[in-house]
Amino acid sequence: MASRAGFSTQSSDSISYLLQKEAAEIDEILMGPLGFSVDQLMELAGLSVAAAIAEVYRPSEYSRVLAICGPGNNGGDGLVAARHLHHFGYTPFICYPKRTAKPLYTGLKCLQVADILQLESLGVPFIPVEDLPADLSNEFDIVVDAMFGFSFSGTPRPPFDELIQRLLSLENHDKTQKELPIIVSIDIPSGWHVEEGDTTGEGIKPDMLVSLTAPKLCAKKFCGPHHFLGGRFVPPSIVDKYKLQLPPYPGSSTCVRIGKAPKIDISALRENYISPEFHEEEVEADPFDQVQPPFSFCPCLSKPHAPLKGKKGKKLLPGPTCLLIWGNRMLLFTTEMFRKWFDNAVAAGLKEPNAMALSTSGKDGKPSSRMVLLKGVDKDGFVWYTNYESRKARELSENPCATLLFYWDGLNRQVRVEGSVQKVSGEESEQYFHSRPRGSQIGALASKQSSVIAGRDVLHQEYRELEAKFSHGSALQI
Numbered sequence: 001m002a003s004r005a006g007f008s009t010q011s012s013d014s015i016s017y018l019l020q021k022e023a024a025e026i027d028e029i030l031m032g033p034l035g036f037s038v039d040q041l042m043e044l045a046g047l048s049v050a051a052a053i054a055e056v057y058r059p060s061e062y063s064r065v066l067a068i069c070g071p072g073n074n075g076g077d078g079l080v081a082a083r084h085l086h087h088f089g090y091t092p093f094i095c096y097p098k099r100t101a102k103p104l105y106t107g108l109k110c111l112q113v114a115d116i117l118q119l120e121s122l123g124v125p126f127i128p129v130e131d132l133p134a135d136l137s138n139e140f141d142i143v144v145d146a147m148f149g150f151s152f153s154g155t156p157r158p159p160f161d162e163l164i165q166r167l168l169s170l171e172n173h174d175k176t177q178k179e180l181p182i183i184v185s186i187d188i189p190s191g192w193h194v195e196e197g198d199t200t201g202e203g204i205k206p207d208m209l210v211s212l213t214a215p216k217l218c219a220k221k222f223c224g225p226h227h228f229l230g231g232r233f234v235p236p237s238i239v240d241k242y243k244l245q246l247p248p249y250p251g252s253s254t255c256v257r258i259g260k261a262p263k264i265d266i267s268a269l270r271e272n273y274i275s276p277e278f279h280e281e282e283v284e285a286d287p288f289d290q291v292q293p294p295f296s297f298c299p300c301l302s303k304p305h306a307p308l309k310g311k312k313g314k315k316l317l318p319g320p321t322c323l324l325i326w327g328n329r330m331l332l333f334t335t336e337m338f339r340k341w342f343d344n345a346v347a348a349g350l351k352e353p354n355a356m357a358l359s360t361s362g363k364d365g366k367p368s369s370r371m372v373l374l375k376g377v378d379k380d381g382f383v384w385y386t387n388y389e390s391r392k393a394r395e396l397s398e399n400p401c402a403t404l405l406f407y408w409d410g411l412n413r414q415v416r417v418e419g420s421v422q423k424v425s426g427e428e429s430e431q432y433f434h435s436r437p438r439g440s441q442i443g444a445l446a447s448k449q450s451s452v453i454a455g456r457d458v459l460h461q462e463y464r465e466l467e468a469k470f471s472h473g474s475a476l477q478i
């Protein structure tokens, strides 16, 4: 869950939607000339479904997940998603009415046997359809609809007709009375026509739809708040053949949000912290002994940032209020302790753990904040660099007091530092300046930062002069 799905800014009008026939053809091409195996595709599809769910619904609030799996590959995606959700910290349950009983099958059935064995080894319960509570609203927080995908046609036959009815009855509950389970449909909301959608207007209305490979035509009619695309395996030959326009997946994400951005009630925006609690009695008497906070970290270590030194530096000397904060607890700390926590944040793979909000105020007393990057920390203080003509530098020259705030999402920690600020030595500044890439050096010299720029021509002129000074001629952008 370290990587985020991001949001595609591509309008839903410019995304391609597939006809049923095209979806089936793509399936055949992938598993024919392109050499994919069905289990490979299903694994990627199921993983992207689990990732999309985890993106929106946290296990601390939505732990109990029921996956209702159908007889085809859509059902297989549901089994795989449930396995990944287990590893993401959810408690999945499976209802798999057409599960195969015999172990020796070929093709798809063989795969489903493997999926079942893997889920059973994780202790994931399989609930027979007759044991499923008639009212799903008390038992589950999320229901994954993995009954039918793009090969569905006609009207649902038993027992799926009745299962779809149970999902429908969830929607008809009095929503003001209690929290109802979220419905997540894989690829197609089950019971919908693959191209025409919910033709009767009485089909299920999932809260989340995770389209796979490319959305099917019926997805145009999806009105729920969360539409994601998953199945990050489409090769260029298929994109070209079907003239597919698909949004890019950000970074290493297996899913990407498409459709409209979710409407967020800012007043209700609250992070559910799932990191282990840190109790008062666990705090060491000597803060230096509090070296390893009681958190476990992601084993994939990202490379620590190389220490940077340099020019136009500022150093904040921590005053009496240096607080490590986790949840609603605080601990006075030293820069040495900070360093250990910082190293933990780097090891946890957090993005830019050295980003910090710097707040200053000048002689007018009006505070201002901005994000800057920490460039060093030692027993004397915290170092960052700024152009001495910037607003922050001006304010610090008028009032050499500042606060720093680090916020390490994912670890549920923040660090607040308050103190007085002084310039670093010229020598340290020089070292830092020369350690920066050429382009940044030019940019730093030319930049007036937040001060008002008299005229663009003047600035261009300065750039030209600076570029001429540096033979490398690094590219510059204004």
Ligand SMILES: NC(=O)C1=CN([C@@H]2O[C@H](COP(=O)(O)OP(=O)(O)OC[C@H]3O[C@@H](n4cnc5c(N)ncnc54)[C@H](O)[C@@H]3O)[C@@H](O)[C@H]2O)[C@@H](O)CC1
Binding pocket: 023, 026, 027, 028, 030, 041, 042, 045, 070, 071, 072, 073, 074, 075, 076, 077, 147, 148, 149, 150, 151, 152, 153, 154, 155, 156, 157, 158, 160, 186, 187, 188, 212, 213, 231
């Ligand atoms: N690129 C792809 O093609 C990929 C497809 N995947 C998944 O595979 C799905 C398609 O899988 P399948 O082709 O196996 O088909 P489905 O999973 O859509 O379902 C086919 C099964 O449903 C039954 N069925 C159809 N209509 C019915 C009805 N009215 N009542 C009761 N049963 C009915 C069929 O007899 C068949 O057993 C996709 O939607 C997607 O979820 C993913 O696993 C990976 C990639």
Ligand SMILES: [K+]
Binding pocket: 074, 145, 146, 147, 148, 149, 185, 186, 187, 188, 189, 190
């Ligand atoms: K489905």
